Amino acid sequence: MSTTAAKEKKPFHFPSAFTILLVILFISVGLTWIVPSGSYQKLTYNMTDKVFVIKTHGEPDKTMPATQETLDQLKVKIALNKFTEGTIKKPISIPDTYRQLPQQPKKLTDIAPSMIHGTIEAADVMVFIFTLGGMIGVINKTGAFNAGLSALARKTKGNEFFVVASVCVLMAIGGTVCGIEEEAVAFYPILVPIFLALGYDAIICVGAIFLASSMGTAFSTINPFSVVIASNAAGIQFTEGIVFRAIGLVIGSACVIAYLYWYAKKLKANPQFSYTYEERADFEKLYTSSETQESLEFTGKRKLILVLFSVSFVMMVYGVMFWGWWFPQMAASFLTFAFFIMLLSGLSEKQIVDAFTHGASELVGVSLIIGLARGVNLVLDEGLISDTILFSASQMVAGVPPSLFILAQLVVFIFLGLIVPSSSGLAVLSMPIMAPLADTVGIPRFVVVSAYMWGQYAMLFLAPTGLVLVTLQMLNIPFNKWVRFIWPMIVALLVIGTILLLIQVAMYSA
Template identity: 75%
Template sequence: METANKKKSFSFPSAFTILFFILIIAVGLTWVIPSGSYSKLTYNMQDKVFIVKSYGEPDKTYPATEKTLDEFNIKIKLTNFTEGVIKKPIAIPGSYQRIEQHHKGIQDIPVSMVEGTIEAVDVMVFIFVLGGMIGVINRTGSFNAGLMALARKTKGNEFLIIFSVSILMLLGGTTCGIEEEAVAFYPILVPVFLALGYDAIMCVGAIFLAASMGTAFSTINPFSVVIASNAAGIQFTEGIGFRTLGLILGGLCVIGYLYWYGKKVKADPSFSYTYEDREEFRQRYMKNFDPNAVIEFTFRRKLILILFCLAFPMMIWGVMAGGWWFPQMAASFLSFTIVIMLISGLKEKEIVDSFTEGASELVGVSLIIGLARGVNLVLEQGMISDTILDYMSNLVSGMPGSLFILGQLVVFIFLGLIVPSSSGLAVLSMPIMAPLADAVGIPRDIVVSAYNWGQYAMLFLAPTGLVLVTLQMLHIPFNKWVKFVLPMIGCLLLIGSILLLIQVSLYGS
């Protein structure tokens, strides 16, 4: 009996604990993995020249010409640099060198946590503004009134909401790589999903899982496939047919899986992977929602919800066409919030209290982002990321075409853990990995696909990516998420492997 009680009392570590242990492991890796560095090339927009930074040497300036790029064996169009398409430093092929070891110590753990939080301040401000906005809208009763109206209209067809959200996220992922921006949808959609009879993990599936599957099979996403193609020296339209086919197959898998899971939960709530936490979820997200209460859906409440909904297409437009990033997105949401405050009918103290309470509920989420950035800082400052890339490139070099591309897929799965940024990994790895495809006689766009599919298979789980932020926001244990998402990772890798092998057989020599 005592043993059984001990088993029941065990709870999986929180996101903070997981990331803290990963930070310790990262520090340990700086003592195990040799430090090394590639020379990096950047374009100086002001002076219109290339600057090459090599470790331990003064910066060198070169004319911004195609000849310079050819000398460094960088097969990227000059216009990609001069027009600002590629802004981050490009690793120069064949320039890797071992350097003195950059050990990190115990004293660096708290420092990296603080520095990572400072680096993530733009994302954190966005999240605080979002939380404050939701707090104000909640105080007006608009969400509750809208929830009741939605529940009445969708009775018997609840999955249409899941389907619609999933399709939107798939499209958002494949076109603009919606990831961090998706955190804005959770606080409002979780109560909706719970009111429809689903659980909180279905919300993560419809938003994070669908968006990530869309991003994995990016078609025109400028932050992954476009920048990776440019860094590989090819047009992003090369291979788009296979990526579109993958998107369709991956999307069908996600929607089919959510339909199956949702049907099971609706039939038997105890089937839910988060069943034991259901009461906590309901108290947290529906504490102000009484299904038996009558809340009038007034014109004012409808107008507030319309303004809230308008903030999202405005954000997506800004990211895709306006060059926005988190400061601009936060300012946009804050502008909508101010308008909502003015028409809310609330007293000044109610407005201030509801905004600060809403923002305070997302403090933990913001700190998770900072801690994850701290892990990345340790790996960067320890100078081991380039060493891992060099080792991986040598590992797959010279393999037969089919083994080479599957090896690339595995390599990018691992690199996705080390470098969770899609654009960062693209400019770091593509100039090194893409030329290896030439040696085995296959097109470079196949390597770009392997990068996309491998990296995102890891980002479904990578603690240094966005997943822990999402889980912390919804208070879902990491082990429950792993159980839920593993079938979809298997689908992604199976679809990706088959499509890669088909491409190699069609276009390989």
């Protein structure tokens, strides 16, 4: 045997999240040369002057009186109070105003600036993540996590999956109620060590947190960041169609729990069944320390620290739901709780500073991915091709029979979910264009809202421009292994969504 042949082949490693995003950036730049540039006029409400502002690309802004008559004249079927009360803050696409524009191709030299500008735009999310990481670093230093995990492992022995199922239910509720997405990042550092202590792997962690919360968000009932803003942009009440969404939530959540139970059972029987078995050592190194195996006493002080940590998450969810919090407020809340934990810790000033900075530094890669993903959206927006894609999609689904129309809408929103990964962003851009098309085929507009949610989230389980790569980076999961795990759940979501859409069309079509 030759020396060359005898050499051991290097194992193939799927490209990292950073490489995937860089490739997508190159593709996005290429698309700005191929897809025609174009734009809809955009409508915003000026809270200071109390007027509507119409933005037309390349032209001076125009103002119009903030009245319902103005909205009717512009064919924007949205109640005036949705603008004046601040419910709709982002620019709304004005129907029938699309026009093709001179090509606005981006260059390869625009890639680096877009990455920087995208990172700057994501500064609020990054500060939130750094603050969370710092607080967790301090808690790790106190030994509270390790002591608590040891106590939990003893109490749940033989019933480990109950913890996974409970987390799934809570995350699904969080998704359907307040749309936990970026906020879900906050749960990994606390829940991952728990799942490790219970004998599970990275896939179980991402399934119980990301998959369950995303399934809940896909079947949003009162989530203000998707179904509420989409319904407002469609000119209807968000309660329309809520029964179908609630039914989908129950079925979808049950599918997630059943799928994870099957996977967990296989994993317990044979640890090598793990889809991420090859990465297990690196994964465990991320979330365990040399102290993890020590039997630490679960003292009253450590219990109080974990209580404060848990309360900080309750405060975050409550603030988002009822006080209108966003990332700066959430970061400030976590930092406040971190101060109390520091005072309780008994650590020296140097130990606290070192632990906080170490915890924050471990999430630098995750934060940068969020910024780079924003860079992709900047390239598409500045190349003026996002509206062209939306216009072409609306033309494709117009005037077809109701059942075919709504299934075509589902497919369209799957594709648009890749172009515009923000649920609220896609809602205000697409609903004023897509929802009126439902009137032409004789079905209620809330059915289009359902198609928007179920189609977009089927794509967001995979879309590199969304939160998928952030999650995978945190848990050291290669993208190809994530695809292997998630595809049955994408099929489940689309099957449930398709059946519910066809039932709604059959029940309500004129």
